[in-house]
Amino acid sequence: xxDRDIWQEIIYSIKNNKLRTFLTGFSVGWGIFILVLLLAxxxxxxxxxYLQFNDDATNSIFVRSGSTTKAYGGFEANRKIxxxxxxxDYIRKSFPEDLEYISARYYANTTAxxxxxxxxxxVQAVEPEYxxxxxxxxxxxxxxxxxxxxxxAKVAVIGRKVKEDLFDTEDAIGKFVEFxxxxxxxxxxxxxxxxxxxxxxxxxxxxxYQSIYGNTDYIDNIALTYNPNYDLTKALSFSxxxxxxxxxRYKVSPEDQSGIxxxxxxxxxxxxxxxxxxxxxxxxxxxLLILIAGIVGIGNIMVFxxxxxxxEIGIRKALGAEPGQIIKLVILESVFITAMSGFIGLFFxxxxxxxxGPNIQSxxxxxxxxxxxxxxxxxxxxxxxxxxxGLIPAMKAANIKPIVALRDK
Amino acid sequence: xxxIKDLHKSYKMGSNALHVLKGxxxxxxxxxxxxxxxxxxxxxxxxxxxxxxxxxxxxxSYTLDGVPIKNLNETxxxxxxxxxxxxxxxxxxxxxxxxxxxxxxxxLYYQKVGRKERHDKALKYLEQVGLKQWxxxxxxxxxxxxxxxxxxxxxxxxxxxxxxxxxxxGALDSKTSYEVMDLIQKINDAGNTILIVxxxxxxxxxxxxxxxxxxGVIVEDKVIDQVRAQQYV
Ligand SMILES: Nc1ncnc2c1ncn2[C@@H]1O[C@H](COP(=O)(O)OP(=O)(O)OP(=O)(O)O)[C@@H](O)[C@H]1O
Ligand SMILES: [Mg+2]
Numbered sequence: 001x002x003d004r005d006i007w008q009e010i011i012y013s014i015k016n017n018k019l020r021t022f023l024t025g026f027s028v029g030w031g032i033f034i035l036v037l038l039l040a041x042x043x044x045x046x047x048x049x050y051l052q053f054n055d056d057a058t059n060s061i062f063v064r065s066g067s068t069t070k071a072y073g074g075f076e077a078n079r080k081i082x083x084x085x086x087x088x089d090y091i092r093k094s095f096p097e098d099l100e101y102i103s104a105r106y107y108a109n110t111t112a113x114x115x116x117x118x119x120x121x122x123v124q125a126v127e128p129e130y131x132x133x134x135x136x137x138x139x140x141x142x143x144x145x146x147x148x149x150x151x152x153a154k155v156a157v158i159g160r161k162v163k164e165d166l167f168d169t170e171d172a173i174g175k176f177v178e179f180x181x182x183x184x185x186x187x188x189x190x191x192x193x194x195x196x197x198x199x200x201x202x203x204x205x206x207x208x209y210q211s212i213y214g215n216t217d218y219i220d221n222i223a224l225t226y227n228p229n230y231d232l233t234k235a236l237s238f239s240x241x242x243x244x245x246x247x248x249r250y251k252v253s254p255e256d257q258s259g260i261x262x263x264x265x266x267x268x269x270x271x272x273x274x275x276x277x278x279x280x281x282x283x284x285x286x287x288l289l290i291l292i293a294g295i296v297g298i299g300n301i302m303v304f305x306x307x308x309x310x311x312e313i314g315i316r317k318a319l320g321a322e323p324g325q326i327i328k329l330v331i332l333e334s335v336f337i338t339a340m341s342g343f344i345g346l347f348f349x350x351x352x353x354x355x356x357g358p359n360i361q362s363x364x365x366x367x368x369x370x371x372x373x374x375x376x377x378x379x380x381x382x383x384x385x386x387x388x389x390g391l392i393p394a395m396k397a398a399n400i401k402p403i404v405a406l407r408d409k
Numbered sequence: 410x411x412x413i414k415d416l417h418k419s420y421k422m423g424s425n426a427l428h429v430l431k432g433x434x435x436x437x438x439x440x441x442x443x444x445x446x447x448x449x450x451x452x453x454x455x456x457x458x459x460x461x462x463x464x465x466x467x468x469x470s471y472t473l474d475g476v477p478i479k480n481l482n483e484t485x486x487x488x489x490x491x492x493x494x495x496x497x498x499x500x501x502x503x504x505x506x507x508x509x510x511x512x513x514x515x516x517l518y519y520q521k522v523g524r525k526e527r528h529d530k531a532l533k534y535l536e537q538v539g540l541k542q543w544x545x546x547x548x549x550x551x552x553x554x555x556x557x558x559x560x561x562x563x564x565x566x567x568x569x570x571x572x573x574x575x576x577x578x579g580a581l582d583s584k585t586s587y588e589v590m591d592l593i594q595k596i597n598d599a600g601n602t603i604l605i606v607x608x609x610x611x612x613x614x615x616x617x618x619x620x621x622x623x624x625g626v627i628v629e630d631k632v633i634d635q636v637r638a639q640q641y642v
Pocket of ligand 1: 421427450451454456
């Protein structure tokens with residue numbers, strides 16, 4: 001393998017066929033180049049999707065209510081389903097194994113005022129565990145805690161944009177802001193990278209808002225996360241059980257998709273994963289097809305090389321070269337050309353990705369790159385391809401009869 | 410050293426066969442220097458190729474140094490050629506991108522001799538043929554006579570039992586031919602068995618025995634008094 005004589009011969013052969021080697025090598029390099037760029041693009045799209053999703057915990061489930069569309073259990077259609085506080089306890093009791101975190105959500109809009117600044121924002125009235133479900137990053141102060149909930153404290157965690165709007169550079173923590181005329185104390189400021197809109201909202205304790213708006217125990221919807229060790233199958237089974245239970249609890253037909261909706265991130269995630277893996281497969285197939293053209297080209301050049309070197313191979317055989325040694329020589333040359341061209345293609349693709357990648361600023365496309373396993377796979381493909389390309393010419397070479405090759409004519 | 414019994418060989422040419430060798434009985438002892446003569450097409454090269462295991466016989470038997478040469482696969486034939494035989498061709502058949510020393514070392518490479526030892530041995534044999542100072546030259550930088558001497562060094566390098574030469578002087582002028590014959594005689598003097606196919610009577614006279622082929626059979630086989638080539642160079 002690392003025999004100097006073999007390499008000397010390979011280099012001689014390549015030197016003697018520079019243009020031909022270049023042209024066929026180019027096609028392999030091009031194949032790998034396209035393959036890598038395609039895979040990197042798919043990877044970029046995948047990263048883009050995940051970034052968009054990553055806002056929330058990937059093991060989260062949202063339970064929403066609406067109006068029924070089917071008559072069921074003695075009720076007419078078009079009945080509005082309303083969740084209440086005790087639904088939370090009910091879930092906690094029913095799924096102690098499956099549940100990780102849970103929070104009710106109650107939505108409101110508010111006009112907020114601080115000194116002379118005012119602004120209109122959406123308020124999400126939630127429970128403390130919601131911070132983990134939504135992966136909210138509190139940069140200053142703290143999030144809503146259980147005491148706030150018990151005491152129905154008028155406190156608020158405001159988004160970075162809200163803080164900028166109302167306070168500008170002034171320190172906001174501990175200050176009072178009027179929400180529709182009621183004073184709320186700012187206890188924290190949160191950020192959400194990549195999403196300015198999310199930073200234009202406000203978190204407040206659920207109980208506080210429920211008491212302000214008519215002393216109800218109504219909630220708009222329920223957010224929860226399930227056991228993080230669950231795989232997709234377990235996650236889906238859990239969300240199905242949850243859905244069935246809630247439909248029974250509220251007497252909604254199992255076929256009714258709008259009375260109660262359970263939305264599972266894992267499911268959406270798996271849809272996207274299968275979408276990107278289809279893209280991946282397309283990328284691989286297209287790249288491989290281009291690569292095959294290159295391999296055929298290399299096989300071709302090797303046939304020529306062998307033909308041109310018929311006499312030399314005859315001499316070697318007369319001197320004692322075994323067919324196996326001749327095959328090795330041809331295949332090594334083929335692998336060498338294939339691998340070199342492939343790596344050059346890989347290198348250029350890598351350069352392009354390094355230059356272009358960081359400059360792409362699109363929510364659907366992020367950090368296109370080739371990882372080590374792609375490079376590793378490409379290397380294996382190239383070596384195997386080289387062997388295949390060299391196989392037929394090598395057999396041809398091995399079958400050369402020295403007596404025919406040496407005939408003086 | 411060589412023992413051939415009732416050897417037949419024909420070439421198929423479409424529907425009919427050309428019967429080239431029609432029952433050759435022939436043996437060569439160790440240390441002989443044999444010339445094979447005959448008119449063009451009489452089957453000299455065919456015989457030599459069979460002896461060299463480059464071609465297969467149809468009928469009869471061939472024993473080389475006590476080893477029956479029969480039904481060899483390609484790999485085995487290659488190994489036997491490498492171990493038993495050295496070839497010298499009319500057109501030298503050096504590899505054009507390898508230096509003289511690398512050419513000479515090639516059979517040793519196929520014997521899996523290490524690089525350093527190969528080179529040393531190649532230089533030793535190049536010295537024997539008087540070309541040590543040309544060792545790093547490419548064949549294209551050598552004259553015909555020099556090329557043939559490199560080829561002889563290469564044939565010798567693997568220390569074969571028999572040297573087979575098909576018209577080794579065929580492409581050389583007479584003075585150079587005699588130089589090559591002088592070298593061959595010296596190699597033979599050292600005890601090597603050599604077979605030479607030649608057209609030229611003066612070259613044949615420099616051997617120790619002449620075998621005459623005609624129409625695929627040996628018509629004459631005589632031991633002669635060797636003419637030394639030394640006097641002509
Ligand atoms: N591979 C082959 N296929 C068919 N016919 C062949 C083949 N090799 C040789 N012959 C024929 O066999 C006969 C003997 O050929 P060979 O080469 O042995 O002659 P030769 O005595 O060496 O002649 P020359 O002195 O011209 O070299 C010739 O008629 C030749 O045409
Ligand atoms: Mg001949």
